[in-house]
Amino acid sequence: MHIAEAGDGEPLLLLHGFPQHWWEWRELIPVFAQRYRVICPDLRGAGWTDAPRDGYTADQLVDDVVSLLDELGVDNARIVAHDWGALVGFLLCLDHPNRVKQYVSLAIPHPFVRFHPQLLPAVARLWFQYAIATPLIGPVFLSRGNQPLARYLLKSYTSNPGAWSERDIELFMAPFRDPDRARAASALYRHFIVPLSPRVLAGAYRRRLSTPTLILYGSEDPNMRPEILGGYEEFADSLVLERVDGASHFIAEEKPDVVIDRVMRFFGA
Numbered sequence: 418m419h420i421a422e423a424g425d426g427e428p429l430l431l432l433h434g435f436p437q438h439w440w441e442w443r444e445l446i447p448v449f450a451q452r453y454r455v456i457c458p459d460l461r462g463a464g465w466t467d468a469p470r471d472g473y474t475a476d477q478l479v480d481d482v483v484s485l486l487d488e489l490g491v492d493n494a495r496i497v498a499h500d501w502g503a504l505v506g507f508l509l510c511l512d513h514p515n516r517v518k519q520y521v522s523l524a525i526p527h528p529f530v531r532f533h534p535q536l537l538p539a540v541a542r543l544w545f546q547y548a549i550a551t552p553l554i555g556p557v558f559l560s561r562g563n564q565p566l567a568r569y570l571l572k573s574y575t576s577n578p579g580a581w582s583e584r585d586i587e588l589f590m591a592p593f594r595d596p597d598r599a600r601a602a603s604a605l606y607r608h609f610i611v612p613l614s615p616r617v618l619a620g621a622y623r624r625r626l627s628t629p630t631l632i633l634y635g636s637e638d639p640n641m642r643p644e645i646l647g648g649y650e651e652f653a654d655s656l657v658l659e660r661v662d663g664a665s666h667f668i669a670e671e672k673p674d675v676v677i678d679r680v681m682r683f684f685g686a
Contacts, residue, residue, distance in 0.1 A: 427494075428489075429456065429497065430486075430494045431455065431496075432458070432499070433502050434500020434501055437500075438589070441499065441670065442457050445497075445677055449677070470600065473604040478505050483516060493518050494517065498523065498525075504609075504613055511624060522630065524634055526634075527653065527656060528617050539639070539640045547611065549566060556596065556602070557599075559599045575667045576671055629655040630656045630657070635660075635666065643660075661679070
């Protein structure tokens, strides 16, 4: 597992989303590192971490993070996570609450969501998940030519396409040209991301969330409507929802200063 580290102090773990790796946190690391030991892993199959053919299940992805903390000698950490990294983060809080001191989820709802009619339009918007998850087809569109599928995600789910320089985009696209990493991305969607939503709606994760949690969501994110974000009160000891105006899905890059401010205030820093 590849990690980037900066700073000293209490550990702060940053878990990236898709189609990204640790470079997602480039705007946040310098500020967080003034107070924390910032640890930014590339999760299984992403960036410069190994991309084995298997292991892209919920249990294994959570175990990867626990093993990383063990290897680094970290008993517990604050965590900020985005996208599928935030899904892993929530499961980590539920399964290993002693390892997470405080948790911030970016652009991902809590795991207690129930069915709501507002969820139906999201099914059509998430067509790309099924495309990526399809063997052969997903890896080809992620890795070949202009890599249209990965580029589509960066450009279509943001309120600020200028959040990435051409160099940033190239850094995110380059790993997918490795066939093993393109296959790993497809396996990730097939075995973890796509199956997780039905499990959430079926109530598989409706158990006690004891970790103090903050969810930051963008006002322009069509998949994070306030009406679907309720229903957590009976399961969460301390959960706060905060909207970030002018942001969509890639909130850490669209509004880095706001995210830094909200996270630091939540952590009491």
